[in-house]
Amino acid sequence: MSKVFRIYVKKREEFAVEAKEVLENLRVQLKLDNLKDLSIINRYDVEGVSEEVLKTGINTILSEPMVDDVYMEEYPSVGNTFAIEFLPGQYDQRADACEQCFSILTGANDVKVKCAKLFDVVGKDLDLDKIQKFLINPVDQRLASLDKPLSLKDGEVDIPLVPIISGFINFSDEELREYIKANGMAMNFDDLKISQEYFKSEEHRDPTETELKVLDTYWSDHCRHTTFATIIDDIEIENGTFKEILEKDIENYKSSRHLVYGVDTKRPLTLMDLATISMKELRKAGYLEDLEVSKEINACSVELTVHTSDGDENWLLMFKNETHNHPTEIEPFGGAATCLGGAIRDPLSGRAYVYQSMRITGSGDPRTPLDKTLKGKLPQRKITREAAHGFSSYGNQIGLTTGYVHEVYDEGYVAKRMELGAVVAAAPKAQVKRLEPQKDQIVLLIGGRTGRDGIGGATGSSKSHELKTTTTAGAEVQKGNPVEERKIQRLFRNPKVSEKIVRCNDFGAGGVCVAVGELADGLDINLDAVLKKYEGLTGTELAISESQERMAIVINECDMEAIVKECHNENLEVVKVATVTDDDRLVMHYLGQTVVDIDRHFLDKNGASRHQKIYVSLPDFDKDVFENEVKDSFRDTSLNILSNLSVCSQKGLVERFDSSIGNGTVLSPYGGKTLKTETEGMCALIPVLGKETTTCSMMAYGYNPKISKWSPYHGAIYAVVESLAKIVTMGGNYHTVRFSFQEFFEKLLTDPKRWGKPFSALLGAYRVQSALKLASIGGKDSMSGSFEDLDVPPTLVSFAITGADVKDVISPELKGANHKLYEFVLPKDEFGIYDFDKLQEIYDFIMKLNADKKIYSAYTVKDGGVLEAVYKMAFGNNVGVKLNEDLSLNDLTLKNYGNIIVEVDDLAYDYARLIGDTVDESVITYSNETVSLDEAYKAHTSTLEEIFPTSKKALTDEVRVGNCTERGIIHASKVYDEVKVTIPVFPGTNCEYDSKRAFEKAGAKVELVLIRNKTAEDIKKSIDELEKAIRSSQIVMLPGGFSAGDEPEGSGKFIATVLRNAKLKAAIDDLLDNREGLMIGICNGFQALIKLGLLPDGHIKEMSDDDATLTFNTIGRHLSQMVDTRIASVKSPWMANVSVGDIHTIPISHGEGRFVAPKHVLDELFDNGQVITQYVDPSGNVTMESPYNPNGSMMAIEGIVSRDGRVLGKMGHSERQGNNRFKNIYGEMDQKIFEAGVKYFK
DSSP, X not given: OOOEEEEXXXXXXXXXXXXXXXXXXXXXXXXXXXXEEEEEEEEEEEEXXXXXXXXXXXXXXXXXXXXXXXXXXXXXXSSEEEEEEEOTTSOOHHHHHHHHHHHHHHSSSOOEEEEEEEEEEEETTOOHHHHXXXXXXXXXXXXXXXXXXXXXXXXXXXXXXXXXXXXXXXXXXXXXXXXXXXXXXXXOHHHHHHHHHHIIIIIOSOOBHHHHHHHHHHTSHHHHOHHHHSEEEEEEEOSSTTHHHHHHHHHHHHHHHHHHHOTTOOOOOOHXXXXXXXXHHHHHTTSOTTBOOOSOOSSXXXXXXXXXXXXXXXXXXXXXXXXXXXXXXXXXXXHHHHHHHHHHHHHHHTTOEEEEEEEXXXXXXXXXXXXXXXXXXXXXXXXXXXXXXXXXXXXXXXXXXXXXXXXXXXXXXXXXOEEEEEEXXXXXXXXXXXXXXXXXXXXXXXXXXXXXXXXXXXXXXTSOBOGGGGGSOGGGXXXXXXXXXXXXXXXXXXXXXXXXXXXXXXXXXXXXXXXXXXXXXXXXXXXXXXXXXXXXXXXXXXXXXXXXXEEEEEEOGGGHHHHHHHHHHTTOOEEEEXXXXXXXXXXXXXXXXXXXXXXXXXXXXXXXXXXXXXXXXXXXXXXXXXXXXXXXXHHHHHHHHHHSTTTSOOHHHHTTSOOSTTSOBSSOSEETTTTOEEOSSEEEEOOXXXXXXXXXXXXXXXXXXXXXXXXXXXXXXXXXXXXXXXXXXXXXXXXXXEEEEEEEOOOOTTOHHHHHHHHXXXXXXXXXXXXXXXXXXXXXXXXXXXETTEEOOOEEEEEEEEEEEGGGOOOOSOOOSSOEEEEEOOOBOTTSOBOHHHHHHHHHHHHXXXXXXXXXXXXXXXXXHHHHHHHHHHHTTTOEEEEOTTSOHXXXXXXXTTOEEEEESXXXXXXXXXXXXXXXXXXXXXXXXXXXXXXXXXXXXXXXXXXXXXXXXXXXXXXXXXXXXXXXXXXXSXXXXXXXXXXXEOTTBOOHHHXXXXXXXXXXXXEEEXXXXXXXXXXXHHHHHHHHHHHTOSEEEEOOBOGGGGTTXXXXXXXXXXXXXXXXXXXXXXXXXXXXXXXXXXXXXXXXXXXXXHHHHSSOOOOOTTSOEEEOOTTSSOEEEEEEEEEOBOOXXXXXXXXXXXXXXXXXXXXXXXXXXXXHHHHHHHHTTOEEEEEEXXXXXXXXXXXXXXXXXXXXXXXXXXXXXXXXXXXXXXXXXXXXXXXXXXXXXXXXXXXXXXXXXX
């Protein structure tokens, strides 16, 4: 038996960001005044390595000598200690990264690593149990033993055969009910009863456990929308004056049914029918000619003409919204992460490249004190912060732009959180085939391995929840692996693969039984072939596990060799798991046993028919939900509005999400010179490769919980109009908009009044679609928003999307003084319903103004009325406004959703009223009262600053300004006709496309070299390929990303481990020492250069505690924002096109960008002219002040070069810029670095 080594790694005091944050949380939230100190120590148990390899790995993989202290075998605790680890079977990205790094060192794949966090708490009379309960989420974590195990290897596992449910076909009704309860099934008694009848009458046998689990999964509300498919037998409306309006809408709905299905239709009325009838009617009437229609339903899909530098191309624009409410409620990080992962996989399975996401969430007040947390619930603060971490971590790692983030606050979401993600994707139409699977075609499973995570997720999310379920639902939460999903993104972007796919399905709810089972009517599935994370899984577990990052594709068997080769090239595992048959049965085998053999026609019955009566309650029109509180003064009213939880700034939340990756962002989430005006939605270029485009997509959302609680009908109408208005303010054409709706309601049970809420909402949405001839072409429902006696607010979120041209995009920040602000007012009737004809007339007029280039900026009116819009428009460029005194404070605060404010020179229009005039002074003035924008912004940002901080004081104010004007060598002695750049792509790299584009635009030839590490042979071949590429290149670039997920607790370690290989080290030495070559590393690449010693020393070396490094941002989280940097030195060929003192606006996106070094190293860097760029404030002064110095870097250092200037590293993403991008960002973004690098060899 090989030895298990135990290593403890602790951050030194000045770098212990996580420990300080946890200590503060415990003191504040648990009121532990007696807690004096807390240390967090990462504990690693390692098996399968020699002492020599371990010694190498301790300082390069497990720790950094510059910031960590290491202890072998024993940790010298000073207080009470306990350890926390993941539950067995949960994916641990840190342990996985450790194993991958050690495998690079050993050349073998038999290294085992187990990780835990050791807590050392100091204080008198501490309640350790209370502390542990606060820190441990029992859904996926547990207390770990403090004893070291003898071995980490999995023992021999005896896998039992799947049991047959003996006597099932003769169970009494009472026994059937008891079976449902005992097995935690989501199906109801009627479903199980018809299952019993099926097996008794048609199969003449008892079912297996797996078959009943498969039926339970297939028929769950999550998979088959059983609530939406329930037959509506009767609709009763409460008496009142508004009843006639609803009755007319219902009659119109029935007329639409007759038009679509025929006058004599017997098709039942259902919520699903009401949700989809507008699309069917409009399509039949010829309004949806751009809609892609297929039996393969992966996501909403429309055809789009994309204008490129090589001519017009036909593309498919896809979009999808997805919720993970229940998983996020019980395990916020994993639930939110896989919310995004699942949303991505839907259009990805449609062979589209997902390039932008939007996150809309619903939460209780996150400021709620811990002692007010409901029993059985996690604290709202914990849920909202960890969910944000999970969603952002997944998106940031996979390399997906998150263009818009907003959290909706309502006490109803204490019942169950809403975790909602929407994504946008696109693909050349020629690359996507939609074919019918044929007999003898095969099914390949690509990507991640299968474990116990996510078992029961589909059924779990379909159940209402009570106190006891929150402690028994652990296995239902999937664990995401964004690094693996990134590889599938790359694979499906390859036409050699996508053009061979007959049909594809992603592994979401239901696992193999649904993802593979839906591909064809007849399937023979071999569960033995499914690759497993560990041994011991039963046939049932393999059939329903929802382990993530897997795809099932149908192909012709003759294409298998080519597909397997391309998967291998992308470092992906692939196996054949099924064959298409023609007998219309779903069959699964495992360990020689047939565990599932079900007739397709029975499977597709979706359970027993359900019937329901509906009672629609009318809104109380005496209650005005559209008014805001008006204070005694304009100032007090303004500050109250701006600090309101529904209006206040969420910048500290938004900046956790990478909004610039992909280099296609047209509108940054915050813009203007001050970066303080938030956008109305998201806008990004279509992701064409190797060429430029002006075609972009726009997406916006609409929803207000307070309106929806008052009237679900009005709430839906206002949500749809709000999303549409935002598209208009962004410069989009509302006539081409398509919608996708997200419904989230309480558990309806059999209560007609509860059923009346989603019915009313869908009826309101139907009315808008019919009136505007615009359709919702997709959506998602979640009908389990209840906890005990609490219910979520009626929720219908509208997502609006369309294609556009960048030239038409409007940014929302006020552009200057001496302009006028007008509000376009939408007429409404006595019941608050829009005049839709006038709405179209007004929106058409606004579009015409924009087409004539008469609009400087635009914004919608929302929960904070005109005042919210004006202040938010003003913040970006500090442009003031003198408001029209003829308007009352009530006029300025009404929640007039759908109204639009524009900044123009002047205009005259019947439905536009003057709001005010823009002025040079940074104030808002009304009726002799003045509010400075500084005061207003402080109120606006203070509400959530404690929850989502935007700044953190640096540990020192000391700065030194770099001013090295001495030019380094700007030309190599040898000239090349073609300059070759090698960019290695490591597991976790996500900036390779952006980096390749930047160098190709500069005139270089770029080779991407993928590092594969699934087997020892893969590692060897990858190293050989990279060595060959480096030796034939003039430039090597290490791009940004999250190599191995930035684990183990430190970025760039995987890259550094690979490049320390003797062959690669020799190739790099040759490049730099003998061939005058250049290297550049950005973000993750900079981190790797530092941890190799290539910066600042120019050669790979062993690291010591006397070296510089990059460590965690002082704010303790990932940061994505724009920063200003100043050129501090030009002593490098990379700086040939800039001058000292030049200031550039650069996107950053990192969690570990804080440059630290001993003082003598810092002095030497400045003395040598190696500090190349520094962070500056708006006045251009080098600063330590946050957020201008975003990460707390010493001396405000953003980038450095080696002594000879030929190796450059920087945190800012200089590759993310170009024409048609970042239209709301001011300042020069192009540092011309890549052109300088290529010109060096010319």
